[in-house]
Amino acid sequence: MHARRTAGLLMSLLALALPAAAQPSAAAGRIKLASGTASIVRGGTQLPAKVGEVVFEADALRTGTDGRLGVTLKDETRISLAPNSEVRLDRFLYAPSEGRLAFALRIVRGLTAYVSGRIARLAPDAVRLETPTAIVGVRGTRLVIRVDEP
Amino acid sequence: MTKTRAMAVLLGMSATVAAAACGPRRVITPAPAGRSLVVLLADPDGTVGRATVSNPGGSVDLVGERDSTEAAMNQAPRAAGALTEAEVQRMFGEVLAALPPAPQRFILQFEFDSDELTAEGRKLLPEIIRIVTDRSVPEVDVIGHTDTTGTPQSNVALGLKRAASVRDLLVKAGLAAALIEVRSHGESDPLVRTADNAYEPRNRRVEVSVR
Numbered sequence: 001m002h003a004r005r006t007a008g009l010l011m012s013l014l015a016l017a018l019p020a021a022a023q024p025s026a027a028a029g030r031i032k033l034a035s036g037t038a039s040i041v042r043g044g045t046q047l048p049a050k051v052g053e054v055v056f057e058a059d060a061l062r063t064g065t066d067g068r069l070g071v072t073l074k075d076e077t078r079i080s081l082a083p084n085s086e087v088r089l090d091r092f093l094y095a096p097s098e099g100r101l102a103f104a105l106r107i108v109r110g111l112t113a114y115v116s117g118r119i120a121r122l123a124p125d126a127v128r129l130e131t132p133t134a135i136v137g138v139r140g141t142r143l144v145i146r147v148d149e150p
Numbered sequence: 151m152t153k154t155r156a157m158a159v160l161l162g163m164s165a166t167v168a169a170a171a172c173g174p175r176r177v178i179t180p181a182p183a184g185r186s187l188v189v190l191l192a193d194p195d196g197t198v199g200r201a202t203v204s205n206p207g208g209s210v211d212l213v214g215e216r217d218s219t220e221a222a223m224n225q226a227p228r229a230a231g232a233l234t235e236a237e238v239q240r241m242f243g244e245v246l247a248a249l250p251p252a253p254q255r256f257i258l259q260f261e262f263d264s265d266e267l268t269a270e271g272r273k274l275l276p277e278i279i280r281i282v283t284d285r286s287v288p289e290v291d292v293i294g295h296t297d298t299t300g301t302p303q304s305n306v307a308l309g310l311k312r313a314a315s316v317r318d319l320l321v322k323a324g325l326a327a328a329l330i331e332v333r334s335h336g337e338s339d340p341l342v343r344t345a346d347n348a349y350e351p352r353n354r355r356v357e358v359s360v361r
Contacts, residue, residue, distance in 0.1 A: 030361075032250035032287050052287045070250040072361045074291070080248035097306045097336040107186070111245040115252075116199070122339060132184025134205045134221035141199025142191040144242040147184060 027054045028092040029073030036083065037064030060088040063110070077103065077117030085110025090130075094119060101126045107147050108132075114143045189218040189233055189242070194252060203227045253361040254281055257341070258316060260354055265315055274358075275323050281360050282325060289361045290325070292317045294334040297353040298346045302336055309334030316356045 031040075031053045038049040041060040047053075049061060049069055061069055061081060069081040075094045081087060091104035101123040105114065107130065116138055120127045129136040131147050190212035192198045201212040203219045207226030210219040216238055221227040233241075256278055258271035282288045294309030294316075313332045321327045340353040 030287055030289060032361075033248055068244070068248040070248045072250045072253060072289075074361075076253040076255075076359060076361065078249050078252070080245050080250070082242075082245035082248065085245075096338045097302075097309075097334055099338065111242060113242065113245045113249050115193075115249060117253075118339075131186035131188075131221065133186050133223050133225075134188070134203050134227055136188055137202040137204070139200035140193070141201055142193050143201055144189045144191060144238070144245060146187040146241065148186075149183070 026056075027074070028057050028059075028089060028094075029055045029071050029077075031055060031069060032072050033068065033070030033080070035068045036066030038062065038067035038069045038081075055089065057089055057092040060086060060108070062086045073117060075103075075117040075119045077119065078113075078115040079105065080113045082111035085112060087112055096122055103127045104130065106130045107145050109147050109149055112145045112147075114138075114145070116140050116142070183223065185220065185222045187218060187220050187230070188212065189216060189238065190214070191216060191238065250361075251285070253359055256358040256360075258356045258358065259351070260312065260356075265312065267316070267319070271356075272319075275319060278320065278358050278360065279323055279325050282329065285360065288329055290320070290330045291357075291359040291361075292320070292330055292332050293339075293357045293359065294332075294336075295339055295341070295353060295355050295357065296337050297340070297350040298337045298344055298348050300337075300347075302338070306334045306336035309336045312354075312356050316358065320358075 031049055031051055034049050034051050039062050040047045040049045040053065040055065041062055042056065055071055061071065063069055063081045063083050063085050065083050067083050071079045073092065079087065086108040088106040088108060090106050091102045093100050093102040101119045103119045103126060114129060116127065120138055120140055124139050127138050131145060136143065188201065188203050190198065190201050192215045198215050203210050203212065203221060205221055205227060210227040210229045212219060214232055216233045218230045218233050219227045220230050256274050258274060259268045260266060261268055282290060292313045294313030296305040296308050310332065313334055317330050317332050320330060341355065342350055342352050344350050
Protein backbone atom coordinates (compact mmCIF):
# COMPACT_ATOMS: atom_id res chain seq x y z
CA MET A 1 0.00 0.00 0.00
CA HIS A 2 1.08 3.56 -0.53
CA ALA A 3 1.28 4.85 3.02
CA ARG A 4 1.66 8.43 1.93
CA ARG A 5 -1.38 8.30 -0.29
CA THR A 6 -3.40 6.68 2.50
CA ALA A 7 -2.27 9.41 4.91
CA GLY A 8 -3.18 12.05 2.33
CA LEU A 9 -6.60 10.51 1.88
CA LEU A 10 -7.11 10.45 5.63
CA MET A 11 -6.13 14.11 5.86
CA SER A 12 -8.59 15.12 3.15
CA LEU A 13 -11.32 13.07 4.82
CA LEU A 14 -10.55 14.87 8.08
CA ALA A 15 -10.63 18.20 6.29
CA LEU A 16 -14.08 17.31 4.98
CA ALA A 17 -15.30 16.12 8.37
CA LEU A 18 -13.94 18.88 10.58
CA PRO A 19 -15.81 21.94 9.27
CA ALA A 20 -19.05 19.95 9.45
CA ALA A 21 -18.36 18.99 13.07
CA ALA A 22 -17.46 22.56 13.98
CA GLN A 23 -20.73 23.95 12.59
CA PRO A 24 -23.39 24.81 15.14
CA SER A 25 -26.27 22.37 14.80
CA ALA A 26 -29.19 23.63 12.75
CA ALA A 27 -32.48 24.57 14.41
CA ALA A 28 -34.62 21.51 15.09
CA GLY A 29 -37.87 23.37 15.71
CA ARG A 30 -39.66 26.12 17.58
CA ILE A 31 -41.74 26.57 20.68
CA LYS A 32 -45.30 27.26 19.56
CA LEU A 33 -47.07 27.18 22.91
CA ALA A 34 -45.76 28.07 26.36
CA SER A 35 -47.36 28.98 29.65
CA GLY A 36 -46.27 29.16 33.28
CA THR A 37 -42.73 28.23 34.26
CA ALA A 38 -40.94 26.54 31.38
CA SER A 39 -37.32 26.43 30.33
CA ILE A 40 -34.89 25.20 27.73
CA VAL A 41 -31.74 23.65 29.20
CA ARG A 42 -28.87 24.07 26.74
CA GLY A 43 -25.36 22.98 27.69
CA GLY A 44 -26.02 23.43 31.40
CA THR A 45 -27.64 26.87 31.00
CA GLN A 46 -31.31 27.32 31.74
CA LEU A 47 -33.14 29.71 29.38
CA PRO A 48 -36.77 30.79 29.57
CA ALA A 49 -38.82 28.78 27.05
CA LYS A 50 -40.86 31.49 25.33
CA VAL A 51 -43.16 31.21 22.33
CA GLY A 52 -41.11 31.53 19.14
CA GLU A 53 -37.86 30.34 20.75
CA VAL A 54 -35.73 27.97 18.65
CA VAL A 55 -35.07 24.43 19.89
CA PHE A 56 -31.83 22.64 18.96
CA GLU A 57 -30.68 19.05 19.04
CA ALA A 58 -29.45 18.13 22.58
CA ASP A 59 -31.75 20.72 24.23
CA ALA A 60 -33.81 19.65 27.23
CA LEU A 61 -37.28 21.10 27.81
CA ARG A 62 -38.51 21.43 31.37
CA THR A 63 -41.77 22.62 32.91
CA GLY A 64 -42.47 23.73 36.47
CA THR A 65 -45.60 23.07 38.56
CA ASP A 66 -47.67 25.43 36.36
CA GLY A 67 -45.73 25.06 33.10
CA ARG A 68 -46.87 23.78 29.70
CA LEU A 69 -44.97 23.58 26.42
CA GLY A 70 -45.81 22.74 22.82
CA VAL A 71 -43.09 22.36 20.18
CA THR A 72 -43.24 21.72 16.43
CA LEU A 73 -40.07 20.39 14.81
CA LYS A 74 -38.91 21.00 11.24
CA ASP A 75 -40.10 17.58 10.07
CA GLU A 76 -43.62 18.33 11.47
CA THR A 77 -43.13 16.18 14.58
CA ARG A 78 -45.05 17.68 17.51
CA ILE A 79 -44.24 17.32 21.20
CA SER A 80 -46.00 18.69 24.28
CA LEU A 81 -45.27 18.70 27.99
CA ALA A 82 -47.64 18.92 30.95
CA PRO A 83 -46.52 20.55 34.24
CA ASN A 84 -43.58 18.98 36.13
CA SER A 85 -42.20 17.30 33.03
CA GLU A 86 -38.88 17.04 31.24
CA VAL A 87 -37.73 15.69 27.89
CA ARG A 88 -34.46 15.88 25.99
CA LEU A 89 -34.08 15.94 22.20
CA ASP A 90 -31.06 13.64 22.10
CA ARG A 91 -30.97 13.41 18.32
CA PHE A 92 -32.57 15.34 15.46
CA LEU A 93 -31.32 14.97 11.92
CA TYR A 94 -33.59 15.87 9.00
CA ALA A 95 -31.73 15.76 5.68
CA PRO A 96 -33.79 13.45 3.45
CA SER A 97 -31.92 14.32 0.24
CA GLU A 98 -28.71 13.05 1.87
CA GLY A 99 -30.50 10.04 3.34
CA ARG A 100 -29.69 11.26 6.85
CA LEU A 101 -32.61 10.97 9.24
CA ALA A 102 -32.60 10.47 13.00
CA PHE A 103 -34.89 11.26 15.89
CA ALA A 104 -34.37 10.36 19.55
CA LEU A 105 -36.45 11.87 22.34
CA ARG A 106 -35.73 11.00 25.96
CA ILE A 107 -38.67 11.38 28.30
CA VAL A 108 -37.08 12.05 31.67
CA ARG A 109 -40.21 12.54 33.76
CA GLY A 110 -43.81 13.66 33.69
CA LEU A 111 -46.34 13.66 30.86
CA THR A 112 -45.52 13.98 27.16
CA ALA A 113 -47.58 13.77 23.99
CA TYR A 114 -45.83 12.89 20.72
CA VAL A 115 -47.18 13.09 17.17
CA SER A 116 -44.86 11.62 14.57
CA GLY A 117 -43.60 13.66 11.64
CA ARG A 118 -41.84 13.15 8.32
CA ILE A 119 -38.80 11.38 9.77
CA ALA A 120 -41.07 8.61 11.05
CA ARG A 121 -42.78 8.41 7.65
CA LEU A 122 -39.53 8.28 5.65
CA ALA A 123 -37.52 6.09 8.04
CA PRO A 124 -39.57 4.57 10.90
CA ASP A 125 -36.51 2.74 12.24
CA ALA A 126 -34.70 6.07 12.67
CA VAL A 127 -37.18 7.13 15.38
CA ARG A 128 -36.92 6.22 19.01
CA LEU A 129 -38.49 7.49 22.19
CA GLU A 130 -36.77 6.52 25.40
CA THR A 131 -38.03 6.44 28.95
CA PRO A 132 -35.93 5.37 31.97
CA THR A 133 -37.42 1.86 31.69
CA ALA A 134 -38.25 1.30 28.01
CA ILE A 135 -37.59 2.17 24.39
CA VAL A 136 -40.55 2.95 22.16
CA GLY A 137 -40.38 2.36 18.41
CA VAL A 138 -43.10 3.99 16.32
CA ARG A 139 -44.90 3.41 13.03
CA GLY A 140 -46.50 6.72 12.15
CA THR A 141 -48.49 7.48 15.19
CA ARG A 142 -49.69 9.52 18.14
CA LEU A 143 -48.61 8.53 21.64
CA VAL A 144 -48.92 9.77 25.18
CA ILE A 145 -46.34 8.77 27.77
CA ARG A 146 -46.23 9.11 31.55
CA VAL A 147 -42.94 8.64 33.40
CA ASP A 148 -43.11 8.49 37.20
CA GLU A 149 -40.78 10.72 39.20
CA PRO A 150 -37.35 9.08 39.46
CA MET B 151 -57.46 2.46 34.16
CA THR B 152 -54.09 0.85 34.57
CA LYS B 153 -53.35 2.34 37.96
CA THR B 154 -56.56 0.90 39.39
CA ARG B 155 -55.97 -2.34 37.58
CA ALA B 156 -52.41 -2.55 38.91
CA MET B 157 -53.72 -1.78 42.41
CA ALA B 158 -56.33 -4.52 42.07
CA VAL B 159 -53.64 -7.02 41.09
CA LEU B 160 -51.41 -5.91 43.95
CA LEU B 161 -54.29 -6.05 46.41
CA GLY B 162 -55.22 -9.49 45.18
CA MET B 163 -51.66 -10.70 45.56
CA SER B 164 -51.21 -9.13 48.97
CA ALA B 165 -54.53 -10.60 50.14
CA THR B 166 -53.17 -14.06 49.34
CA VAL B 167 -49.93 -13.26 51.15
CA ALA B 168 -51.80 -11.74 54.10
CA ALA B 169 -54.05 -14.80 54.38
CA ALA B 170 -51.00 -17.05 54.37
CA ALA B 171 -49.30 -14.90 56.99
CA CYS B 172 -52.37 -15.03 59.31
CA GLY B 173 -53.89 -11.59 59.73
CA PRO B 174 -54.31 -8.43 57.65
CA ARG B 175 -51.38 -6.12 57.02
CA ARG B 176 -51.05 -2.61 55.74
CA VAL B 177 -50.26 -2.75 52.01
CA ILE B 178 -47.54 -0.41 50.83
CA THR B 179 -47.36 0.10 47.09
CA PRO B 180 -44.22 2.05 46.24
CA ALA B 181 -44.22 3.90 42.89
CA PRO B 182 -41.09 2.52 41.23
CA ALA B 183 -38.79 5.22 39.88
CA GLY B 184 -39.02 5.81 36.15
CA ARG B 185 -42.01 3.50 35.69
CA SER B 186 -43.47 4.34 32.30
CA LEU B 187 -46.97 4.16 30.90
CA VAL B 188 -47.19 4.33 27.10
CA VAL B 189 -50.56 4.75 25.36
CA LEU B 190 -51.16 4.59 21.60
CA LEU B 191 -53.76 7.04 20.28
CA ALA B 192 -55.48 7.30 16.92
CA ASP B 193 -54.02 9.77 14.43
CA PRO B 194 -56.12 12.87 13.74
CA ASP B 195 -57.46 11.20 10.55
CA GLY B 196 -58.72 8.24 12.60
CA THR B 197 -56.09 5.71 11.56
CA VAL B 198 -54.18 3.94 14.32
CA GLY B 199 -50.44 3.44 13.94
CA ARG B 200 -48.29 0.95 15.81
CA ALA B 201 -45.72 1.21 18.55
CA THR B 202 -43.37 -1.30 20.12
CA VAL B 203 -42.36 -0.83 23.74
CA SER B 204 -39.29 -2.81 24.69
CA ASN B 205 -36.52 -3.18 27.24
CA PRO B 206 -34.00 -5.94 28.01
CA GLY B 207 -36.83 -7.96 29.62
CA GLY B 208 -39.03 -8.17 26.52
CA SER B 209 -41.37 -6.18 24.37
CA VAL B 210 -45.06 -5.36 23.89
CA ASP B 211 -46.73 -4.22 20.65
CA LEU B 212 -49.39 -1.55 20.83
CA VAL B 213 -51.75 -1.98 17.90
CA GLY B 214 -55.23 -0.76 18.85
CA GLU B 215 -56.63 2.61 19.80
CA ARG B 216 -55.73 3.60 23.41
CA ASP B 217 -53.79 0.35 23.82
CA SER B 218 -51.36 0.73 26.73
CA THR B 219 -48.36 -0.88 28.36
CA GLU B 220 -46.44 -0.28 31.57
CA ALA B 221 -42.70 -0.76 31.96
CA ALA B 222 -40.88 -0.82 35.28
CA MET B 223 -37.18 -1.09 36.09
CA ASN B 224 -35.78 -4.61 35.67
CA GLN B 225 -39.10 -5.96 34.43
CA ALA B 226 -40.44 -6.76 30.98
CA PRO B 227 -43.09 -4.30 29.75
CA ARG B 228 -46.56 -5.49 30.76
CA ALA B 229 -49.52 -5.19 28.38
CA ALA B 230 -52.09 -3.11 30.25
CA GLY B 231 -55.03 -3.24 27.82
CA ALA B 232 -56.95 -0.42 26.21
CA LEU B 233 -57.79 2.65 28.27
CA THR B 234 -61.20 4.26 27.90
CA GLU B 235 -61.53 7.66 26.25
CA ALA B 236 -62.44 9.10 29.67
CA GLU B 237 -59.24 7.70 31.22
CA VAL B 238 -57.11 9.17 28.42
CA GLN B 239 -58.78 12.55 28.93
CA ARG B 240 -58.37 12.44 32.70
CA MET B 241 -54.69 11.48 32.60
CA PHE B 242 -53.53 13.10 29.37
CA GLY B 243 -56.13 15.75 28.46
CA GLU B 244 -53.91 18.58 29.64
CA VAL B 245 -50.80 17.46 27.74
CA LEU B 246 -52.81 16.77 24.57
CA ALA B 247 -54.27 20.28 24.77
CA ALA B 248 -50.70 21.66 24.81
CA LEU B 249 -49.90 20.17 21.37
CA PRO B 250 -49.38 22.90 18.76
CA PRO B 251 -51.84 22.96 15.84
CA ALA B 252 -51.17 20.30 13.20
CA PRO B 253 -48.88 21.46 10.38
CA GLN B 254 -50.62 21.82 7.03
CA ARG B 255 -49.14 20.61 3.79
CA PHE B 256 -50.04 21.73 0.28
CA ILE B 257 -48.98 19.95 -2.90
CA LEU B 258 -48.35 22.09 -5.95
CA GLN B 259 -47.93 20.34 -9.30
CA PHE B 260 -46.26 21.63 -12.44
CA GLU B 261 -47.46 21.66 -16.03
CA PHE B 262 -46.03 18.90 -18.20
CA ASP B 263 -42.26 19.41 -18.67
CA SER B 264 -42.41 22.97 -17.39
CA ASP B 265 -41.59 25.24 -14.48
CA GLU B 266 -45.14 26.63 -14.61
CA LEU B 267 -47.50 25.70 -11.79
CA THR B 268 -50.79 24.14 -12.81
CA ALA B 269 -53.93 26.27 -12.46
CA GLU B 270 -54.84 24.26 -9.32
CA GLY B 271 -51.42 24.96 -7.86
CA ARG B 272 -51.72 28.70 -8.44
CA LYS B 273 -55.14 28.69 -6.78
CA LEU B 274 -53.57 27.31 -3.59
CA LEU B 275 -51.28 30.31 -3.07
CA PRO B 276 -53.86 32.63 -1.42
CA GLU B 277 -55.08 29.72 0.74
CA ILE B 278 -51.49 29.09 1.93
CA ILE B 279 -51.07 32.75 2.85
CA ARG B 280 -54.38 32.73 4.75
CA ILE B 281 -53.27 29.68 6.79
CA VAL B 282 -49.88 31.29 7.52
CA THR B 283 -51.48 34.45 8.91
CA ASP B 284 -53.59 32.30 11.29
CA ARG B 285 -50.50 30.86 13.00
CA SER B 286 -48.97 32.37 16.13
CA VAL B 287 -45.38 31.50 15.17
CA PRO B 288 -45.60 30.83 11.45
CA GLU B 289 -42.89 28.90 9.63
CA VAL B 290 -43.12 27.87 6.00
CA ASP B 291 -40.98 25.24 4.30
CA VAL B 292 -41.10 25.15 0.52
CA ILE B 293 -39.80 21.72 -0.50
CA GLY B 294 -38.92 20.77 -4.06
CA HIS B 295 -39.33 17.14 -5.20
CA THR B 296 -38.55 15.29 -8.42
CA ASP B 297 -39.17 11.90 -9.93
CA THR B 298 -36.29 9.40 -10.26
CA THR B 299 -35.30 10.39 -13.81
CA GLY B 300 -31.68 11.60 -13.74
CA THR B 301 -29.08 11.39 -10.99
CA PRO B 302 -29.90 12.01 -7.31
CA GLN B 303 -27.55 15.04 -7.29
CA SER B 304 -29.09 16.70 -10.33
CA ASN B 305 -32.53 16.06 -8.84
CA VAL B 306 -31.60 17.86 -5.62
CA ALA B 307 -30.62 20.88 -7.75
CA LEU B 308 -33.80 20.60 -9.83
CA GLY B 309 -35.97 20.36 -6.71
CA LEU B 310 -34.30 23.47 -5.31
CA LYS B 311 -35.00 25.35 -8.52
CA ARG B 312 -38.69 24.38 -8.43
CA ALA B 313 -38.94 25.32 -4.74
CA ALA B 314 -37.30 28.71 -5.36
CA SER B 315 -39.81 29.50 -8.10
CA VAL B 316 -42.70 28.78 -5.70
CA ARG B 317 -41.01 30.85 -2.98
CA ASP B 318 -40.89 33.78 -5.42
CA LEU B 319 -44.60 33.37 -6.20
CA LEU B 320 -45.48 33.32 -2.48
CA VAL B 321 -43.41 36.43 -1.82
CA LYS B 322 -45.03 38.16 -4.79
CA ALA B 323 -48.43 37.22 -3.34
CA GLY B 324 -47.51 38.98 -0.10
CA LEU B 325 -45.82 36.42 2.16
CA ALA B 326 -42.80 37.70 4.13
CA ALA B 327 -39.65 36.12 2.66
CA ALA B 328 -38.11 35.79 6.15
CA LEU B 329 -40.74 33.17 7.12
CA ILE B 330 -39.84 30.91 4.20
CA GLU B 331 -37.17 28.24 4.05
CA VAL B 332 -36.46 26.68 0.68
CA ARG B 333 -35.41 23.02 0.71
CA SER B 334 -35.03 20.21 -1.77
CA HIS B 335 -35.61 16.54 -1.08
CA GLY B 336 -34.72 15.65 -4.66
CA GLU B 337 -35.97 12.17 -5.53
CA SER B 338 -35.72 10.85 -1.93
CA ASP B 339 -39.25 11.69 -0.75
CA PRO B 340 -41.67 10.59 -3.51
CA LEU B 341 -45.44 10.81 -3.32
CA VAL B 342 -45.61 7.57 -5.32
CA ARG B 343 -42.88 4.92 -4.95
CA THR B 344 -41.25 3.98 -8.26
CA ALA B 345 -38.19 2.17 -9.60
CA ASP B 346 -35.10 4.24 -10.39
CA ASN B 347 -35.18 6.31 -13.59
CA ALA B 348 -38.97 6.25 -13.69
CA TYR B 349 -40.89 9.13 -15.21
CA GLU B 350 -43.65 9.99 -12.70
CA PRO B 351 -45.34 13.41 -13.03
CA ARG B 352 -47.00 13.11 -9.61
CA ASN B 353 -43.59 13.09 -7.93
CA ARG B 354 -42.50 16.27 -9.73
CA ARG B 355 -43.97 18.71 -7.26
CA VAL B 356 -43.38 21.34 -4.63
CA GLU B 357 -44.79 20.84 -1.15
CA VAL B 358 -45.48 23.79 1.10
CA SER B 359 -45.49 22.90 4.78
CA VAL B 360 -47.00 25.50 7.13
CA ARG B 361 -46.14 24.97 10.82
